[in-house]
Amino acid sequence: MADYNKMIPTPDKFTSKPYWDGAKEGKLMLPRCTTCNKVHFYPRVICPFCHSSDIEWFEASGEGYIHTFAVQTRGSGGWQDDAPFVTAYIDLKEGDRLFTVLRGVDPDKPQEIQIGAKCQIEWDEASDEISVPYWRVVE
């Protein structure tokens, strides 16, 4: 972890603590509204679909699918030296979507990256407190 040279997220301890607590243990925790049963991401204290405040957290599968992607030739927050790299939005199996840097793909061959490809989450220990998720194409 000492060599993690990227920006390390600052948790919002009032809203996203369960997410980052889960991350530390290698678990993808997601918020779900118990009124309308929809999963939302990023985490909120109120459901963006039905405005219920009854939010529960559950451990998700860590499985997702590429919604869209792009190849970055420049980067910020420690990524400059990693270019080119592939960023992607991942449709979570349980619902809603998040952003990541995609692994298991060749940034020089974007034509070979398939939208809809199955991905699995993996965690980098960035510090004693924070593990950062990445997604790897697995098929």
Add this chain to the structure above:
Amino acid sequence: MSSNPSKQAAIIAAAEADEIGYLDDNPKTSMMLHVEAIKNVTHEAGIKISDIEAIASPGVAGNVAEYLGLDPKWIDTTQIGGCSFQVQAQHMLAAINAGIFDIGVITHGEPGWARRTGALGGGGRGFGGGDPDSPGPQFEAPYGPAGAPTAYSHAMTRHMHQWGSTQADFAQIAVTTRDWATLNPRAIMHSKETHPYGGAVTVDDVLNSRLISWPLNLLDCCLVCDHGGAVLLASADIARSFRTPPVWIAGSGEAMDHAMLMEMKDFTATSASLSAARAYKMAGMGPEDMEMAMIYDSFTVTAGITAEMLGLTPRGEGPGLWADGNAGPGGKFPVNTNGGGLSFNHSGMYGMQLLVESYRQLAGTAEDGIHGIAGKQTNAKSLVVNGTGGSLSFTGTLVLTAD
């Protein structure tokens, strides 16, 4: 002034966050204070949060709306310090009087003490400053995004996948827009004399230009340069009393889809479909009545998608508006006659450049008018102009007409 807005709107409820004061033991982020206040004020009035049609808050109205999953018709982020809320009340009064919406919220969430003491983390940044624990820095910034190209390229990849468009289709937008720039001596890309990369380009030139964020190449991306501009508005009663001709705001609309790209519902669609529908409705006109268009072109993909949203092409076929020279000089439907953000001038917020050129075209001053430019005057009497802000997040559409 056509109608006095006095007493045409009222404050119907007021509330605060659950706890206010010195929240030493239980500090709240600014977003939590907003959300609590909005929950409480809607509860007090007996309405649902989803009944809110308009939102005002200094700087962050869009972020609060996204957090709540709202789809407002009117977004006011006016930030002029402590009096922002009074000013926003006047803005709402005018908008309600004009029939833009019926129910709006003015919201405030500011953990001034907790920021000063550092209770929210970050070591006490005092007043102002960013929130490192807000959603963007937590869930997007750690992955190295480098400005707007990082975001917009994802939309283009999705458009190519979903609608079968190609990089060459989008490149044609840059080619045609450059043709307009060659008629505009003040365009950065007017010629080799104005810029080493200036002058007419081909689709292959665009496709072979340096990769920025695949699938966007350098010539798919707007310029970054300097600009200053302003427009004057006057009431209909006096609009004809100046030495310059009036261009009428026949219709206007605004809308938003998200603040962060993560929350974009369809990566191939912006809220311009909503803002344009509102503008066309107010004008009593439709896309078929437009004689030209001024479309925000931060990237080729921005313009291509927006053409669809404005009803100028079927869904998925936006780049086709530029095919066969139709949108270029001498074409049947001129688009971005100044040379666009792609080749004329883009300073970061391109909306003023759009307004200035829209006025000149409809006022007939693009060719020989005040500070006009030779050779690119169209004879259009109506146009639709659309601005896009954020990461394909917010849109504002105007339908403008000449006498």
